Amino acid sequence: MNFFIGNFNKLTGSNHSLLKLMIPLGISYITFQQISYIVDIYRDKEAFENSFVNYALYAIFFPKIIAGPITKYSLIKEDIKKREYNDELFKEGIYRFSLGLSKKVLISNTLALVSNKIFAIDPQLLGFNISFLGMITYTLQIYFDFSGYTDMAIGIAKMFSINLPENFDKPYKAKGFIDFWRRWHITLSSFLRDYIYIPLGGNRVSKKRLVFNTFILFLISGFWHGANFTFIVWGIYHGFFVIIEKLGAKKIHKVLPGFVSEVITFILVAVGWVFFRADSLRYALKYLRNLLTPAKIVPLSTLDIGTYSKFWFVFILSLIMVFTPKLKENKILSMISKPFSIIILIYSIAVITTGSFMPFIYLNF
Incomplete structure (x- = not known):
């Protein structure tokens, strides 16, 4: 656009x-x-x-x-x-909407205050530690921003007794890039698979054709997000890792301990988000150069990037949330979560009325 x-x-x-x-x-x-x-x-x-x-x-x-x-x-x-009213779905919709709004307002927006400041600074002034912090912060921000919007959409739909499909399934617990795309923006992945990848031949082709099909798939995925070279490189970056996994590297994740595989995938995905966030390819490359020079450390006190106690609390909480396994539904959890959702809904609305406007990231695409 x-x-x-x-x-x-x-x-x-x-x-x-x-x-x-x-x-x-x-x-x-x-x-x-x-x-x-x-x-x-x-x-x-x-x-x-x-x-x-x-x-x-x-x-x-x-x-x-x-x-x-x-x-x-x-x-x-x-x-x-x-289109029949369903009391249970309506209650579930309120809970889901409250969860999504809190993800956006209480978590994503807090992380954005730091990531926006870091990505607005010349990479030469950042050093390894601040660059790494900015990368991880944006990685968490975009997940809670986009999954928050999806939760809100699904919640509102449930209030109208319409069940929209899920779009996220703990993507940062993925073991490899193939697994990541089964968990991240699931409906986009399904669309590209059903209407582009499978018509091209899917997996039932020669290795050369498999590489070509996968490359085209992720090239289109990158281009869909924007015509800027940063998005195209982001798409090709993901395509590269998916291709090498399809050619045999996927076995590595089966050998590694589960959490180690998740952390490695998380870091590699986070590196890709640098291209997605950067305003230009030149900025992204300068930024990534800092990540290759761990000896270059810049004290946090040198730059005013907003790393106050509230940020660190939300940062650590968000890391715990993305790596924690899904909780199984039970009566006790349901009794606690539903009333709690009303509390966070009211608090989120209060924060909105007193805070600055921060649009959803994916409204640009």
Whole structure:
């Protein structure tokens, strides 16, 4: 989108803010969903929806319109047709929405205050320790930001008795990049797999073709996030690790202890996020150079990056949360979590009213 806006401005000399108003809200996610709908109809004539109202509700259902999750019509078809109020789903929706809002407001926004300051500084002034801190902080920030939005979307949908698909499954507990993409932005991964990767031949091809198919898949994934070279390099970076795992390196994760494999994957994924966060490829490369020189240490007190006690509390808490296994549902947990969700909902709203505006990261894509 930014690519087309930039070139439109160069050609016309116009203000891009006017063009932004002309571009429909959530155009990328709407487009992906319409592609899946049309292709599914081509593959299966029964996938066609006769009711325009039901189709329109699917296409522009407001919780998912801006940043997903990307939803196949077949997954929510029955919910849309019924549209019956469900008391249990409504309560579950409030809990899920509260959880998502707290992820964004209480965790992601706190982490953003530090990561934004670090990535605004010339990399030559950072050193290894601050660069590493900025990388990890942004890695946590983007997860709690995006998963928070998804939780809110799923929660609102449940209040309307519509079950949207899950989009995250503890991605930072992944053992390898293939496993990571089974857990991160699951609906995007599923879309790219079903409508690009499998039509290209998927895994049932020669090794050369397998490399080509995977490369194209992640090149498109990077380009979808933006035309900036940083996003394209980010996509190729992930594609490289997925390819070498498919060619045999995946066995390494089976040999390593589980937690060691998770930490290695987490660090490598975090390195990739540097390209995603940086404003330019040149900045990203300078930033990564610091990570290769561990001897270069800059005292935190030298730079005002906002590492106060509140930040460290949230930073450590977020690390614990991403590496903690999923808790199994039980009656005691349910009795505690539901009332607690109301408390954090009220507190999150209070923080919003007194804090500064911080948009969701994925609203840009």
